[in-house]
Amino acid sequence: MALDGVRGVLYRQLTLYARRARKQVPASLVSPLLFLVAFGWGLGGGASVEGVSYLAYLVPGLVAMSSLMQSYGIAQELNISRFYFRVFDEFLIAPVAPFEIVLGEVLHGMFRGLVSAALILLAALAFGVPSAPSPLLAAALLLHTFVFAALGVAMAMLVQDHAGQAALTNFVITPMVFLGGTFFPVERLPAPLALAVSALPLPHAVRLIRDTFLGRPADPVHLLVLAVFAAGFFALALHAVRRVEA
Amino acid sequence: MSAAPPDVAVTPLLVVEGLGKSYGSVLAVRDLSFSLRAGEFVGLLGPNGAGKTTTIRMLTGLARPSAGAIRYDGRDFARAPRMAKRNIGVVHQVTNLDRDLTARENLTLHAILHGIGGRERAARVAEALRFAGLEDESDRAVRTFSGGMGRRLVVVRALLHRPKLLFLDEPTVGLDPQIRRDLWQLLLRVNQASGTAILLTTHYIEEAERLCGRVLILDRGGLVAEGAPETLKRTVGRFVVETVRDDRIENSFHETRGDAVARLGSCTATCKVREATLEDVFLKLTGRRIERGA
Numbered sequence: 001m002a003l004d005g006v007r008g009v010l011y012r013q014l015t016l017y018a019r020r021a022r023k024q025v026p027a028s029l030v031s032p033l034l035f036l037v038a039f040g041w042g043l044g045g046g047a048s049v050e051g052v053s054y055l056a057y058l059v060p061g062l063v064a065m066s067s068l069m070q071s072y073g074i075a076q077e078l079n080i081s082r083f084y085f086r087v088f089d090e091f092l093i094a095p096v097a098p099f100e101i102v103l104g105e106v107l108h109g110m111f112r113g114l115v116s117a118a119l120i121l122l123a124a125l126a127f128g129v130p131s132a133p134s135p136l137l138a139a140a141l142l143l144h145t146f147v148f149a150a151l152g153v154a155m156a157m158l159v160q161d162h163a164g165q166a167a168l169t170n171f172v173i174t175p176m177v178f179l180g181g182t183f184f185p186v187e188r189l190p191a192p193l194a195l196a197v198s199a200l201p202l203p204h205a206v207r208l209i210r211d212t213f214l215g216r217p218a219d220p221v222h223l224l225v226l227a228v229f230a231a232g233f234f235a236l237a238l239h240a241v242r243r244v245e246a
Numbered sequence: 247m248s249a250a251p252p253d254v255a256v257t258p259l260l261v262v263e264g265l266g267k268s269y270g271s272v273l274a275v276r277d278l279s280f281s282l283r284a285g286e287f288v289g290l291l292g293p294n295g296a297g298k299t300t301t302i303r304m305l306t307g308l309a310r311p312s313a314g315a316i317r318y319d320g321r322d323f324a325r326a327p328r329m330a331k332r333n334i335g336v337v338h339q340v341t342n343l344d345r346d347l348t349a350r351e352n353l354t355l356h357a358i359l360h361g362i363g364g365r366e367r368a369a370r371v372a373e374a375l376r377f378a379g380l381e382d383e384s385d386r387a388v389r390t391f392s393g394g395m396g397r398r399l400v401v402v403r404a405l406l407h408r409p410k411l412l413f414l415d416e417p418t419v420g421l422d423p424q425i426r427r428d429l430w431q432l433l434l435r436v437n438q439a440s441g442t443a444i445l446l447t448t449h450y451i452e453e454a455e456r457l458c459g460r461v462l463i464l465d466r467g468g469l470v471a472e473g474a475p476e477t478l479k480r481t482v483g484r485f486v487v488e489t490v491r492d493d494r495i496e497n498s499f500h501e502t503r504g505d506a507v508a509r510l511g512s513c514t515a516t517c518k519v520r521e522a523t524l525e526d527v528f529l530k531l532t533g534r535r536i537e538r539g540a
Contacts, residue, residue: 008359016346086342093306094359095331 005091005100006107013074013108025115032066032120036127039183050185052214059124059131060213061182063117064144064206071113071148072173074105078156079165098241102153102234109149110142117141137212143226144205150233151201157240172200181206201229257320258283259333259411259443260305266313267300267467274300276467278314282445284410287437289458290447291524293536297467298447299339302415305445306336318411332360335404335442339415341396345389349380349399352388353406360407374402378432394425401432405442412436414446418453430457449536451525463528470531479522482530490516497526 017024036058044054081087091101121131131137159165179189180202186194197203204222211218258281265278275297282288290298303309305316307327316323318330343352353374357367375384378398388396397417404412414433418426434457437444448454454461455475463471463478471478483499485506499522500506506519528536 002361004359004361008355011358012344012347012355015351016344019346081344085345086338086340087344089308089336089338089342090344090356091359092308093331093334093336094356095328095361096359097328 003100003103005094005096006104008094008096009091009101009104010108013105014111017108017112025119028066028070028116029119029123032062032116033123035062035065035183036123040127055127056129056214057210058183059120059127059129060210061206063120063141063213064202064209065177065182066120067113067117067141067145068148068173068177068202068205070116071109071145072152074109074112074149075152075156075165078105078153079159079162082156083161092244098238102150102237102241105153106146106149106234106237109152110145113145113149114141117145131213132215134212134215136218137209140205140208140212140218143223143230144209147201147205147226147230147233150230150237154233154237154240157237157244176200176202181210201226204229256283259319260445261317261320262305262314263317264314265301265304265311265316267297267304267309268312273467275304278464278467278469280462280469280472282411282443285437285441285443287433287444287457287459288446289454289461290445290464291449291451291454291458291461291528291536292447292464293449293534295466296449296464298449298464299415300467301464302336302413302445302447306334306413307331332407333410335407335409335412337397337400337404337412337414337417339417339419341393341400343388343391343396343399343403346387348385348387349375349391350384352399353403356403356406362407370406374406377405378402393421394428397421397425397429398432401429401436405436405440408440409442411443411445414444416447416449418448418450426453433457451523451537454524461524463524463531465528465532465534471527475524478524478527482522482526484522486520486522486526487513488518488520489513497529499526499530 036055040055040058044058047054049057078088121133124131155165155168159168176197179193179197180186180200181197182202186197186203189197204225207222208218208226210216260282262281263279265275266273267275278297278301290301292298300309304311305323307323307330318333321329323330344355347355350371353371354367357363357371362370375381378401380395380399383391383395388399391399401414401417417433418429421429430453433444433446436442444457446453446457459474461473461475461478462469471481483501485500485503487498487500487506487509489496489498498509500509503519510517510519525536528534
């Protein structure tokens with residue numbers, strides 16, 4: 001399999017990324033660094049959660065949040081290029097399989113998420129939170145960014161306009177980011193809400209990332225749940241691209 | 247209905263049979279059948295909303311037909327889309343270039359998607375830029391291009407993988423007359439120099455008459471006439487006498503210039519003789535005009 005579609009998508013996205021990175025990468029770091037200062041130093045200074053300092057608890061949460069925003073964030077650009085500039089037609093009329101287009105876009109989303117995760121881990125060092133780069137943490141981040149990049153591709157292909165995209169972000173993504181274990185343990189939520197949040201993929205990703213970041217044993221259940229989401233979102237994205245009438 | 251036995255030597259590039267597309271209760275294209283041979287320059291002529299764009303989108307895999315079959319080189323398009331997509335190039339009505347990429351990068355992307363790599367890729371991209379007259383602008387972001395430059399770039403991009411058949415959907419809409427003529431020259435060169443077959447949609451009479459060896463006239467989603475422009479015009483009479491009455495124009499059609507001039511002699515109002523156009527053919531068939539405000 002030549003995978004020309006994967007290479008084409010990545011060529012386009014990485015060329016654009018290289019051109020925009022100088023502006024986009026620093027901009028993507030502003031809000032996680034503010035959270036680190038405001039919550040980690042200010043609000044949570046001296047506090048400890050689950051037996052570690054709040055700052056050490058918060059850093060993996062911010063890594064998960066920021067990489068989610070970057071990986072899922074490809075949806076908006078995909079949407080604009082599809083509806084407004086019709087650039088996506090170029091992929092649809094090329095002799096490549098829908099699978100290749102989806103895989104290429106997902107890899108691009110993963111790349112964006114992993115860059116931001118790496119930068120926050122570096123920034124955390126400056127805040128005195130050491131992280132031992134472990135293969136388990138890398139694996140957790142790969143799976144996490146895959147899940148949300150695939151969700152981003154699926155949404156960009158399924159929604160019919162920008163408003164639909166914005167609604168999903170406001171009603172699902174943002175609450176999930178705030179309540180999904182990034183800033184505090186999900187168990188502190190009222191039981192019904194905690195249960196609802198646990199049905200979303202992020203809490204499982206955060207647990208995996210935090211456990212591997214802190215060197216604690218990771219629960220394979222979270223791995224399994226995340227793998228199911230990964231497969232589901234990828235299949236959904238594939239289905240959406242197959243039936244899209246651009 | 248019985249089909250003629252297939253002759254392998256002259257299998258048409260494209261055969262369309264009973265093609266239809268409905269959106270809900272709206273029938274955009276109905277029972278469209280035609281075929282296209284290698285090297286032909288065919289026009290799909292009709293007013294806005296006749297179903298031209300929908301037809302092109304179905305033929306290029308961007309819309310799913312509700313009925314009928316599309317065959318490229320005798321193979322069913324729905325079953326073997328990748329094979330067909332290698333042999334077709336598409337220029338959409340909207341210039342769908344990546345505005346933040348340069349001309350060279352837009353072409354490179356197309357080459358990658360078609361599996362053209364290495365030295366061959368660089369050579370074809372350079373050749374395409376030269377053919378489009380964009381060598382000096384090759385490393386500028388496309389967002390800085392004029393409409394005409396963008397159109398030339400999408401045409402050479404669609405040709406980069408050397409398709410046997412090029413589709414163009416209203417390629418000159420919104421272009422200045424001079425740029426339109428430049429693009430016509432480019433298309434004629436493509437058709438004649440490399441033998442690339444072209445299927446072009448247009449609602450400009452002059453465009454269809456100047457470029458196309460054969461015209462399919464489409465109205466309200468259906469084919470109403472098909473043939474060479476000259477042949478079609480002969481069906482209405484080659485010469486027209488226009489008589490202006492109040493604010494209406496009445497046409498009478500005549501076989502020869504002599505007949506028309508004789509008719510002119512008996513004219514009491516303001517009259518003039520002109521040659522028939524495809525607009526007259528359309529008007530006679532449908533009672534309406536193709537070009538808005540014409």
